[in-house]
Amino acid sequence: MTLGFAATPSPLGPDTKRVVGLSPQVLDRLMPMHLWLDPQGRVMQAGPTIAKMMGGAPALGTRLLDLVEIRSPANIADFTALIAQEGRRLSLALRSASHLPLRGVVSSLPGQGGALLDISLGLSFVRAVAEFDLNQGDFSPCDQTLELLYLYEANTSIAHLSRHLTERLRAARLAAEAQALTDELTGLANRRAMDLELARVLADETAHFALLHLDLDYFKQVNDTHGHAAGDHVLQQVGHILRADLRRGDLAARVGGDEFLIILRNCLSEDGLREVAKRLIAGIEAPVSFEGKLCKLSASIGISTTAGYGTRPTPDEMLADTDMALYRAKNAGRGRFAIHLPKRGDGTLGARDAEVYNAR
Amino acid sequence: MHGMINRALQGFLVAHYGERSWDEIRSIAGIPPEGFEAMLQYDEAQTLACFEAAVTVLHKHPNALLEDIGTYLVTNPALEPLRRLLRFGGPTFLDFLLSLEDLRDRGRLAIPDLDLPRIRVEELDPSSYRIRAQWSLPGIAPILLGGLRAMADDYGALALLRLDGMQPGEECLHVQLLDMTFAEGRQFVLGGVGA
Incomplete structure (x- = not known):
């Protein structure tokens, strides 16, 4: 059986009547995924690869449309309708593997030769190669499917590497950011982080909070008598004490050698603030032992709250008021705290700008 | 680089x-x-x-280290994706050998700025080949020697390989194919990576 028939010999050049004869072996080699159909649309020959995809060569004489479902163009009900689509790109699938879309093209043959349907793997080639268990010998050397597979695998590996790089860069950036916002010695926030957070919570008019400015008492003595290592140690202890008192949304920062700023969210009542201040000072006054030596500290705290202002204060205003309150507390002795007093309704200050308390 | x-x-x-x-x-x-x-x-x-x-x-010795690098590239389990990409070179070791001429372009297909060696494969007789490699760095022939020996194993082929001249700019290997189906070889299924 040979496909087509030989043309009468003619000189080289364009000749639409010239026809080649192809043996089944040649067809199999050039188009391993072809189906050769008789004029009634029954299979006369199936290429080795399409036969493998069908789970074995189809019985000769099987109707094409019993083996293959044409999806596009739509409404191809019989073989005549299919032949009318000659030369167009067809979307199709094997009825035995309808989840793997294929593409094809049909061409009618001269005389009673019938038609050839050539098929290739569609965009589902990766799955199709795996599911049909195809190997290199199943493709024509001219078929680029192998190169597509090669590219697919290469891309997968490279995308993996790119993702790793991106993840490493992100981790490095997060670490750098955390470092830029953290006080290395105590692990608390630093001045920059506090400034950012203070501006942020003040910008949110619904956020109410107290700002505490805490300054250690006798820190210089600890440093001078026991050395800087002891000083660092007590600062770390203060870090622990502050952290223990923080709730979600609160922030404590070391903003100077022995100075700390603390934002306490939704903590506005004088009673509540007095309690917190006393607890913090008591915690800091508990003697700390460092290499056998006892270090004794205390602390003074200045406090202001967002409730103490008629209009939303600026960060600088609030910082100045806690500063002032801290100054009043220090002036009254050590281990004291002072709460900034609101201005009167007419905007003028009362007799005192802060109420000083003894923590003991 | x-x-x-x-x-x-x-x-x-x-x-x-x-x-x-x-x-x-x-x-x-x-x-x-x-x-x-x-x-x-x-x-x-x-x-x-x-x-x-x-x-x-x-x-x-530099050459011993380079050869080990070549072997590592093909055999290390962590580099299985690379071995698979190499196996796309062809179904037999001879196909693979001949496909080395495409290595540079295949590399570029995967990574456009990857600079792999330029390789020519000369048939001396049907079972002997000379591989001529040009690369920007010296030492490509020993790397290929280790890599090709490992690939021959991978295909289950028996081949004798030796360095065949190293000059600046071009380094050569001599490959003698003894038995293309000497052993079982390692598995290579096209659809092996999954979708």
Whole structure:
């Protein structure tokens, strides 16, 4: 059986009547995924690869449309309708593997030769190669499917590497950011982080909070008598004490050698603030032992709250008021705290700008 | 030099000689602690410095080290994706050998700025071939020697390979095919990576 028939010999050049004869072996080699159909649309020959995809060569004489479902163009009900689509790109699938879309093209043959349907793997080639268990010998050397597979695998590996790089860069950036916002010695926030957070919570008019400015008492003595290592140690202890008192949304920062700023969210009542201040000072006054030596500290705290202002204060205003309150507390002795007093309704200050308390 | 190549060198040194040796080599060669990054470009001098430091620290002959690198690239389980890409070269070892002429273009298909060696394969007789390789760095022939020996094993082929002249600019290998189906070979299924 040979496909087509030989043309009468003619000189080289364009000749639409010239026809080649192809043996089944040649067809199999050039188009391993072809189906050769008789004029009634029954299979006369199936290429080795399409036969493998069908789970074995189809019985000769099987109707094409019993083996293959044409999806596009739509409404191809019989073989005549299919032949009318000659030369167009067809979307199709094997009825035995309808989840793997294929593409094809049909061409009618001269005389009673019938038609050839050539098929290739569609965009589902990766799955199709795996599911049909195809190997290199199943493709024509001219078929680029192998190169597509090669590219697919290469891309997968490279995308993996790119993702790793991106993840490493992100981790490095997060670490750098955390470092830029953290006080290395105590692990608390630093001045920059506090400034950012203070501006942020003040910008949110619904956020109410107290700002505490805490300054250690006798820190210089600890440093001078026991050395800087002891000083660092007590600062770390203060870090622990502050952290223990923080709730979600609160922030404590070391903003100077022995100075700390603390934002306490939704903590506005004088009673509540007095309690917190006393607890913090008591915690800091508990003697700390460092290499056998006892270090004794205390602390003074200045406090202001967002409730103490008629209009939303600026960060600088609030910082100045806690500063002032801290100054009043220090002036009254050590281990004291002072709460900034609101201005009167007419905007003028009362007799005192802060109420000083003894923590003991 | 593409980071992929430097990264392969680093991967080889760590896999074969451990992190401590790598740290020593890295420090002598002046490579930062995080090592090479596969997706970046590096100066060739850094690649050479790394290799020279490895030769010094490990007391190995340069060619022996290069050959081991070639073997590592094909056989290390962590580099299975690379072995698979190489197996796309063809269904038999001879097909693969002949496909080496496409290696450079195949590399570029995967990574456009990857600079792989330019390789010509000359048939001397149906069972002997000369492989001529040109690359920007010296030492490509010993790397290929190790890699091709491992690929012959991978295909289950029996082949004799030897260096066949190393001049600056071109390095050659001689390959004699003895038995294309000598052993079972390792599996290569096209659809093996899954979708």
